[in-house]
Amino acid sequence: MPAILSPDWLIERGIGECRAVRIGGGEIVATRVLLDGIIAAGTVLEAKLLRQGKPAIAEALGQEYVLRDGAGPATEGQSIVIEITREAIPGGEHWKRPLAKLSSEAPREPAIEAEALQFPSPHDRLEEFGWADLLEEARSGIVAFAGGALRVSPTPAMTLIDVDGNLPPLELAMAGAKAAARTILRHGIGGSIGIDLPTVQGKEQRTAIGAAVDTILTNPFERTAVNGFGFLQIIRPRLHASLFELAADRPAFEARALLRQASTETGAITLAANPAVVAVLENQADWIETLARHVGGPVSLRSDARFTMSGGHAEKS
Incomplete structure (x- = not known):
């Protein structure tokens, strides 16, 4: 595998x-x-067939999976082996079940x-390469580039990327298309993606913009040409949630970010945060226990409505 x-x-x-x-x-x-x-895409595991047909429904480790191509000759209630092809997507689409396919391989990760x-670690290598900036892009949906900015909006149908700025139309369209392609990779965006560019006159110019996207994106992907209204659609495999989709569940997103921030503290600490973030942490006792082991002391929680969702911090108890 x-x-x-x-x-x-x-x-x-x-x-x-x-x-x-x-x-x-x-x-x-x-x-x-x-x-x-979340069981990673590519995992092969045993499951129970709940419903036959196309699609079929199987259950494994408490999670239901949709098998779009069916489950072969298996009967309902039978044990089958499946491969996860799309992970569960957290956030606003809890009704959308993850995807799998029938597999002949032995179960493995x-x-x-x-x-x-x-x-x-006292030496934060992720932060050295801009982890905090990445999180801010994900939570705000805004990605700046020289001369403009992208506004990224995940929707149930597709991820939409709007390009805006103060450059001349052709320059802005070219720069925005390149920035969008880099953002797709940087944030792990898959599935259907729509990029709304400034309107550019002339087929040759629109072809050049599409070619610029091709030089940045990695296969596999498909795209349309840039149409006369400046719209470009890209299709990529959607194996897992993008960072923008994870950030859509803001309380949980910020709770995990706060735990990472607090992990380098030592001794007894209090996590002070927005009530919605504290509520997530109160329901994740194992997270708090793990943090306590890392810092070498007890961890308590303090809810404060004056904090923004991302404004939590660790303080000495």
Whole structure:
């Protein structure tokens, strides 16, 4: 089975999530975050067939999976082996079940070939490459580039990327298309993606913009030509949630970010945060216990409505 990460990635196994990044030119160029409890795409495991047909429904480890191509000759209630093809997507689409397909392989997890980082560590290598900036892009949906900015909006149908700025139309369209392609990789966006560019006259110019996207995106992907209204659609495999989709569940997103921030503290600490973030932490006792082991002291929580969702911090108890 192919590895889900290659040796040029860094992986940090944190509290509540595993964070993996690929570095290029001194910055994060690709990201993969796997939440605890989410079974990774590429995993092969035994499941119980709940409903036959196309699609079929199977259950494994308390999670239902949709098998779009069916389950072959298996009967309902029978044990089958499936491969996860799309992970559960947290956030606003709880009704949308993850996807799988029937497999003839033996159950196993996908290989991870990445450099493991120490966690917690006094030398924050992820932050060295701009982790905080990456999180801010994900929570705000705004990605700046020279002369303009992208506004990224995940929707149930597709991820929409709007390009705006103060450059001349052709320059803005070219710069925005390149920035959008880099953002797709940087934040792990998959599925259907729509990029709304400034209107550019002339087929030759629109063709050049599409070609610029091709030089940045990695296969596999498909795209349309840039149409006369400046719209470009891209289709990429959607194996897991993008960082923007994870950030859509803001309280949980900020709770995990706060745990990472607090992990380098020592001794008894209090996590002071927005009530919605504290509510998440109160329901995750194992996260708090793990943090207590890292800091070497008890961890308490303090709810304060004056804090923004991302404004929590650790303080000495």
